[in-house]
Amino acid sequence: MISKDYTILSPQGIHARPATALLKLTRHFKSTICLQKEERLVPLRSMLNILALAIQCGDKISVIIDGEDESEAALSIDHFFNDLIKHL
Amino acid sequence: MIKGTGVSPGISIGKAHILKQVEAGFSGIIIQTNEARELEIDKFNQAVVSAIGEIETIRLNTSLDLKPEDMDILDTQVEFLGDPQIAEDVHEKIWQHFRSAHDAVIEVIDAAVEMFLNMDDEYLSARAADLRDVGNRIIRNLNIGSASVDPVFGENTILIAEDLAPSDTIALDTTKVAGFATRLGGRTSHTAIIAKAKGIPAVVACGSEIMNIRNGVTVILDGTTGELILNPGSKLIGVYKAKQETISKEQALLRSLKDLPAITTDGHRLKLYANISNAGELEQVFENGGEGVGLLRTEMLFMGRDSFPSEEEQFNFYKQVAIKSKNRPVIIRTLDIGGDKQLSYFGIPPENNPFLGYRAIRICLDQPQIFFTQLRAILRASVFGTLKIMFPMISNLSEVKQAKECVNQVKLELKSASVDFDRSIGLGIMIEIPGAALITDILAREVDFFSIGTNDLCQYTLAVDRMNSKVSALYNHFDPGILRLINYVTEQAHKQNKPVGLCGEMASDPLAALLLMGMGLDEFSMSPRSIPSIKNILVKNSLAKAREVFKTVMGMDDPETIINYLEEVIK
Numbered sequence: 001m002i003s004k005d006y007t008i009l010s011p012q013g014i015h016a017r018p019a020t021a022l023l024k025l026t027r028h029f030k031s032t033i034c035l036q037k038e039e040r041l042v043p044l045r046s047m048l049n050i051l052a053l054a055i056q057c058g059d060k061i062s063v064i065i066d067g068e069d070e071s072e073a074a075l076s077i078d079h080f081f082n083d084l085i086k087h088l
Numbered sequence: 089m090i091k092g093t094g095v096s097p098g099i100s101i102g103k104a105h106i107l108k109q110v111e112a113g114f115s116g117i118i119i120q121t122n123e124a125r126e127l128e129i130d131k132f133n134q135a136v137v138s139a140i141g142e143i144e145t146i147r148l149n150t151s152l153d154l155k156p157e158d159m160d161i162l163d164t165q166v167e168f169l170g171d172p173q174i175a176e177d178v179h180e181k182i183w184q185h186f187r188s189a190h191d192a193v194i195e196v197i198d199a200a201v202e203m204f205l206n207m208d209d210e211y212l213s214a215r216a217a218d219l220r221d222v223g224n225r226i227i228r229n230l231n232i233g234s235a236s237v238d239p240v241f242g243e244n245t246i247l248i249a250e251d252l253a254p255s256d257t258i259a260l261d262t263t264k265v266a267g268f269a270t271r272l273g274g275r276t277s278h279t280a281i282i283a284k285a286k287g288i289p290a291v292v293a294c295g296s297e298i299m300n301i302r303n304g305v306t307v308i309l310d311g312t313t314g315e316l317i318l319n320p321g322s323k324l325i326g327v328y329k330a331k332q333e334t335i336s337k338e339q340a341l342l343r344s345l346k347d348l349p350a351i352t353t354d355g356h357r358l359k360l361y362a363n364i365s366n367a368g369e370l371e372q373v374f375e376n377g378g379e380g381v382g383l384l385r386t387e388m389l390f391m392g393r394d395s396f397p398s399e400e401e402q403f404n405f406y407k408q409v410a411i412k413s414k415n416r417p418v419i420i421r422t423l424d425i426g427g428d429k430q431l432s433y434f435g436i437p438p439e440n441n442p443f444l445g446y447r448a449i450r451i452c453l454d455q456p457q458i459f460f461t462q463l464r465a466i467l468r469a470s471v472f473g474t475l476k477i478m479f480p481m482i483s484n485l486s487e488v489k490q491a492k493e494c495v496n497q498v499k500l501e502l503k504s505a506s507v508d509f510d511r512s513i514g515l516g517i518m519i520e521i522p523g524a525a526l527i528t529d530i531l532a533r534e535v536d537f538f539s540i541g542t543n544d545l546c547q548y549t550l551a552v553d554r555m556n557s558k559v560s561a562l563y564n565h566f567d568p569g570i571l572r573l574i575n576y577v578t579e580q581a582h583k584q585n586k587p588v589g590l591c592g593e594m595a596s597d598p599l600a601a602l603l604l605m606g607m608g609l610d611e612f613s614m615s616p617r618s619i620p621s622i623k624n625i626l627v628k629n630s631l632a633k634a635r636e637v638f639k640t641v642m643g644m645d646d647p648e649t650i651i652n653y654l655e656e657v658i659k
Contacts, residue, residue: 012433013209015212015215015395016167016394017163017164017395020163043172047167047171048174051204051215054208056209087399087400
């Protein structure tokens, strides 16, 4: 299991476009991926659940990845939160 | 008769088709047996598959010319449709609460909508509308069970609706729609923009009466006056048919001019360009005989969304324009927000005088990251056509130098990254501020071309807000003060061999055509549909006559005399 922490720096937080991109990015991994904000943990596979977390700029979140391709998934997710999200 | 606001001119006569939003009601049916519940779950799953199929069909329909923001809406809808959480909740409602698939979808979507509406985030509460859209789409598919329920329209349909949302207009087959009438909306509503772009007459803001019109009723719609006539007698239909005839004859005549170059009887050639906002409009430009684009507004790319468009998105937008323009020149105006154009995600603090405030190039130079992204995207796209860059709202020399410096910096970056671009891309400025007009000779040393924006130039020169009905009468582009400024800019620019265009409303004013040609302007840029009528005047007259007109007008002292004289001249 890998757990990673990120601070969201995109001014709009995680809105529909980044959420869509994140879903598309993580969909093909076999690992179970969850998103956590404060005490709420949701599986990263539902648009509704991601948006329900109402992640805004400056929020701290964790991503928990568990499965056979977890390191590969972690790399993609790292790239997403550190770089891609700025362009969405 | 119903009176609304005409937003797209022309007359159409056809049969009313009311587009009612489906308000799905809760049925309260109890599904008892396990078998029946399994069937309901199957129905739901099937409806989701068909709904996703519908969206895929829309997405693959190349004739719709979808913009990146349309794609985003569709992407989000697909995610919601396939959302495992929504599916799980619906299954649970069916299995444990004995709901029908129809009721389960209503309950689950309502709860989710409620949750979004209660969020303390303006952006997220707006997603409630997307969810409702998705809910309605599933329910339509549940009820019909077939793939697509988008209405099929007969010939000459007058489409009547509350208002048309982007997702409606993306999906509707408008080829047979002869006119639009909506209860809500304004001149800048989505309906107005779509109708104008497609050249379909439209009336908006008709009031609640129009929702009572019955399907199939004969309607005359006059998009010029904003009138709707229901159940007209044969006499009235005759009158309007005759009007329609006249309009289409005029259009046919003008279209016959389409492929003629804009050359006067004594061989002087003018460039007639168009003002557009996206690649889709280029087709119309060429249909009307436009030879290029004198003003590509880039604001649409930034509006109606929730964050700045990325460099890639912008690049694709400019690239599309470049490719579709088939190497004819396209002048791209860099971001011109502020004033009356605001972006929801880019808060400009309230100003006492927004038109004298933080807008256009002032924002771009203050927040260079926005500017750099746009310039990089334009430069990268420049290899696909003949693009030029134009800076709006220039008030002094230093701004021109700074803006050019930004372009140079981006060029250096691209060079070092071995990215190809047009190294000799033309750089020009808009003349909208009197102070800039009066230093044309100084600015001409720095730029490749000028374009006079007469709308703002008039507002600033005559100190009149044209939206304020108490003073708007003072706004007149035939005011001698304005004419002297335009003449000065043209003279000074020509001394340094820099071409001058004009891209305000004045360019499409038939009365102004000869006067401006006589002044020496090189290019007129206007809405595509205005091109034929201006060309019609130019090809029938000579440069010698235009010079005569110009001389006479410059000796006149008030706009009224000038207008009367110009009316006589083109008769």
